[in-house]
Amino acid sequence: MSGQKLSRTKRTNKKRVNKSHNKHSRLTKGLQIGGIIIGILVIIITILCFYWAATAPKVTNAQLTGTSQSNILDSKDNVIWTSGSEKREIAQQDEYPKDLKDAVVAIEDRRFYQHGGVDIRRIFGAAMANFTGSSLGLQGGSTLTQQLVKQTAFSSAIADQTFKRKVQEAWIAMRIEKQYSKAQILTLYMNKVYMGSGAYGMKTAANFYYNKEMKDLTMPQVALIAGLPQSPSGYDPYSNPSGAKYRRNQVLDAMAEYGSITRDEASQYKATPIDDGLVTDHTEQNNEAETAKVDDSYITSVLAQVKAAKYNIHQDGLTIKTNLDPDVQSKAYDVVNSSANNKYGISYPDDEVQAAVTITDPQSGNVIAQIGGRNQDTLQGLNLATSTQRSGGSTVKPLIDYAPAIENFNWPTYRALDDSSSFKYSGTDLAAGDAGMTNSQPYSKKTGQPYVSMRNALTRSLNVPALHTLEGQSPISATEHDEYVGHAKASEFLKKLGMTPKLSGSSAIGFNVSTEQEAAAFSAFANGGIYYKPSYVKTITTQDGIVKSMDSKGQRAMKDSTAFMMNDMLKSVISATGTWSLGFSQYQTDDYVQGAKSGTVAYPADSDYPSSAAQDLWFTGFTKSAAISVWTGYNEPMSVSKPLDGLSGPTAHLPNEIYNTLMKYVMTHDNRDGSDWNKPSSVRKVTKNGQTEYEVAGEDFNDPFSNRLPRIASNSNSQSSTTIASSSTIYSSISSGSSQTPNANTNVVTPSTTIPDSNQGDRSTGGNNTGASGGNTTPDPKSN
Structure with missing residues (x-):
């Protein structure tokens, strides 16, 4: 029995030994x-490092x-701007005083005279300092030689901060250390660095x-x-004393620690x-050449795009090719900066009135x-063309109201909309109305339409x-209201067009x-529904010859049916004639087909x-191959002695006259495509009330028109539906008893805390026309 126990014990121990052995083996x-x-991995990385070193850029003495x-170039490769407005002065080695050399070494690379271009101890020290938060990290991991290489051969863009780039930078730095003395390297660095305010080099x-x-x-x-x-703008003594x-004192402390000065002297x-x-x-x-002003606003936008791409225009030695057409830019500058009595016939009232213009190619976003x-008196100041501080007025109606309605509800171009009574802003007793609707013209409330x-x-x-259309207060019956876009759908649509405004109750009209x-x-209307983010830069070429394309990538913002139907309706803004047109038919031409929208x-x-006065006047129009948006107004509209005309009067036409002059030039300048838009298969052409209209093919839309007929009939003494429907026509004649004349600016929005009575609103021809707008609780002056 005992033998069996012993045998079992031996067998158990053997199993344990085997298990332990197996674990150790695994x-x-x-x-x-x-x-x-x-x-x-080490072998692969080593091979890669050798390969990257062998393929590193060659750095010459001239570089x-x-x-x-x-340098910034226009589309024809002409240099239009060079960074640094100060003449660069090259200093010889003996011109740099010992104190300045010591200061640079103390703050930037304290072991400069000991390392061979790359300081391993410094790299680990900087990493540890960054980890612990120590002030020792202020020197970073790059030596002065590496910084010289970086400024000579590479860019500072975050996208270029790769391990490959670091390896090549270190390799070139070690080669330079073998070819140049420490004194030469320090002099090269001090001559090359960007020092802010347009100055290069310490001299x-x-x-x-x-x-x-x-x-x-x-x-x-x-x-x-x-x-x-280290940071020329961050340590600028003018803008950030x-x-x-703080930085100067850091340098003084570093010099004291380095031994160049005593701590008492530093204090x-x-x-x-x-x-x-x-x-x-x-x-x-400050004495800038007049020619620099021609391209100044465009250059401001170029610099903003380059900065957004994380390049340093002052330190990276970039060659930036832009989409600027120099001929169109010169023409636009000439037109906008003309005097009151100019050859273009544009009625500028004075030298203080401002104007802003952006011209894009709809097919590319350029x-x-x-x-x-x-x-403008100064360079690179406020760019009014990119400023979003002014309301677009009625130019936003296609973007926030009607295009989203077509996109979401398949509304046809003849869809009936309510204009029967004043719109009351939600939560208020404030109302807006359309002017001139109480007379006996073909369309009016008085005639029951x-x-x-x-x-x-x-x-x-x-x-x-x-x-x-945006807010939805139109009743169909006692219990039903018409469908409407709403803020959520409008915001979603606008976001696809690059806009994220804060919407209020008056946003539908500005x-x-x-x-x-x-x-x-x-432009997204013009090209069939594709949104391109505006692009000023075509390519960026770094010092090491790497070319980065900056072309805008188009994203579909709307269906092609929405774009085409909007185009066709916006064409009517230009082509319409008669009493209720806005008076833009004078700009119609056989040379190109265009759509447009005005705003006041x-x-x-x-x-x-x-x-009758206006704070802001707008006109935005387009063809297949050009889109032009124009704003005019005063920098301080509330302090002018004589404001712009919002109704009739010479200054009421400022933006559309600028637009028309520039569109003519742009379309003939390069023989751009001005043909009409082809109807896509997603759209069906129909005839309604004797005129051509369009609807989305194969789609149903909610049409409450028939439900409205009894109400219309009772309001209009049994007026026929045919007569009612004909309100969609832009009449080409004026009734004999009327003295009204067409007016080019009838789309006025008034930011106000006092809203006029309900039969007033959008400035149409004739009638009492003080507009109205408001917000969800109170009118929002900023959004109109």
Whole structure:
């Protein structure tokens, strides 16, 4: 028995030994496999590093001594702008004083004289400092030699901050260390770095900031100069004196730690005011050539796009080819900056009135010209063409009201819309109405025609149908209301067109927008429904020869049926004639087919300005191959002595006259395609009330028109439905008893806290026409 127990014990121990042995074997085997994998990875990385080093850019002496300035080119490869407005001054080695050299080494690369181009100890130290939050991390991991390489051969774009780039940067730095002495490398660096305010190199910076030779700089001034390269704008002593002082003091502390000065001296120097000796007048820099103003607004937009792509225009030595058409840009500048009595016949009332223009190619999103202001005194100031501080008035109606209605509900161009009574803003007693609707003209409330077709509402720019389309207060019966777009669907549609405005109760008849946004949005109508983000830059070429395409990638924003039907209705804005047209038929031509929309924003009803005055005037139009958006107004509209005309009068036509002059030039300049749009298969052509209309093919739409007939009949003493339906026609004659004349600007929105009575609103020809607008609780002046 005992033998059996012993035998069983032996067998158990044997099993345990085997299990332990198996575990040890698996662990050993796992470590071996892991080691093999790591070894393979090391070999692969080593091979890659050797390959990347072998294929690194070749850096010549000319590149090392040359500037890191960037050039902007137009579409014909002409240089139109170069970074850095100050002349770059090259200093010899012996011109740099010892204090300045010590300051640069102390703050940027304290082991500069010990390493061979790459400082492994520094890399680990910087990594540890970044991890612990220590101030030692202020030097970063790159040596001065690596920084020289970066500024000579590579860009600072985040997309280029790759492991491959770091390997190549280190390899080139080590090669440079073998070819140049430390003194030469330091001089090359100090001559090349961007120092802010258009100055390249420390000799240039000494003259710009202090009007001194480098040898005459005080120690605090030396420290400021040495600290600028890390962040020229962040440490700019003019725009950010607190940041400049912080950085200067960092340099002084680093110099004390390096041994160049004592800690007591550092404390003494830090007490010096940051503006001590700072030059405040840069006359030469401010005397810009007049020719620079022609392209200035466009260049401002180019710089913004380059910055958004994470490139540094002042340090990366970029070659930026743009989509700018120099001929169109010159023409636009000439037209906008003409005097009152100019050859174009445009009635500028004075030199203070402003104008902004953006011209795009609908087929690509390329911005071919842009003017951001009139008679501008300074360069790279506020670009009014991209500013969203002014309401677009009725130019937004196609974008927020009617296109989303077609997109979501398949509304046909003849769809009946309610204009029977004033629209009351939600939660208020404030109302808006359409002017001139109480007379005996072919369409009026008095004659019992309370409904109007969508085409007619858009062509005549009526406010109430637009408000009902977005907000939805139109009754079909005692218990039913007509379908409407609503803010959610409108916002979704606008977002696809690059706009995200905050919508209110009055947004249907105006929200804040820019000419850039409108030109891009209307382009989506012109090209069949594709939205292209406005693009100023075609390609960016870095110093190492890498070319990056910046072409805009189109995204479908709407169905082709929506785009075509909107095009056709917007064509009616131009082609319509007669009493209820807006008077733009004079711009119709056989040379090209175009659609357009105007917009007028009136003064608040409680202001001291007449009801016929306008704060903002807009006109946005397009062909297949060009979209042009124009805004005109004053920078401070509430302080002008004589405002623009919102109704009849010479200045009421400013934006459409600018548009017409430029569209004629653009379309003939390059023989652009001005043909009519082909009807897509998704649209069906129909005849309604004697005129051509369109509807979405194969789709049903909610048409409450028949439900409205009894109500119309009772209101109009049994007027026939045929007569009612004919309200969709733009009449070509004026009744004999009328003295009214066509007017080019009838689409006025008034931001107001006092709303006129209900039969007033959109400025149509004739009638009492002070407009109205409002918000969800109170009218929103900013959105009209």
